[in-house]
Amino acid sequence: MAYKETFWMACDSTEQMRAEYGPFHTRAEAEMEARKLGFDYLLRYEHIVGDRNEIQEVRSIFIELSGARPQRLPTKLHTRCATCGASASHDLAWRAEVWADIHEFEHARHFVRLFEQVRSELKEIANWRDAA
Ligand SMILES: [Zn+2]
CATH class of the missing domain: 3.30.1490 (Dna Ligase; domain 1)
Incomplete structure (x- = not known):
């Protein structure tokens, strides 16, 4: 049965040529490290791992740290x-x-x-x- 593995990186931008630091197992750890480094983003990776431990799919999503930049209007x-x-x-x-x-x-x-x-x-x- 396939399962999902999630880990977090701290990163300084959402560009292709970004600096990344990690991985961390929890969002809290990654966020703490990002703040220490002055990085504004977290990157969450999800690996869908198959029966033979092969990675079937990789998803990643950027999360902007709150307080890093002015927020958009509340929606x-x-x-x-x-x-x-x-x-x-x-x-x-x-x-x-x-x-x-x-x-x-x-x-x-x-x-x-x-x-x-x-x-x-x-x-x-x-x-x-x-x-x-
Ligand atoms: Zn449902």
């Missing part, structure tokens, strides 16, 4: 599982991610979608969890 984020319909709303992007992580961990093969609410409009953020 409300909504997560909704496309598989079972469970949903929640969040003020912070990382909370949406944690919710999705837990939901997808507890329910195999469920797929959580993310929506951003601007005024009364809902806009889906596509591919939010496997941004290159």
Whole structure:
């Protein structure tokens, strides 16, 4: 059975030629190190590992550390599982991610979608969890 392995890197930008430091097993460790180094971003890697320990898929997502830069206007984020319909709303992007992580961990093969609410409009953020 395939399983998912997650680890974190601290990095100084989202460019191709960035400095990365790590890996760390938890977000907290990576974040502490990033702040020490003055780096503004975390990079989360997810490896989908197959039966023979081969890496089947690599996903990575950049996370901008809060306080590093001025934040955008506050918008409300909504997560909704496309598989079972469970949903929640969040003020912070990382909370949406944690919710999705837990939901997808507890329910195999469920797929959580993310929506951003601007005024009364809902806009889906596509591919939010496997941004290159
Ligand atoms: Zn679900």
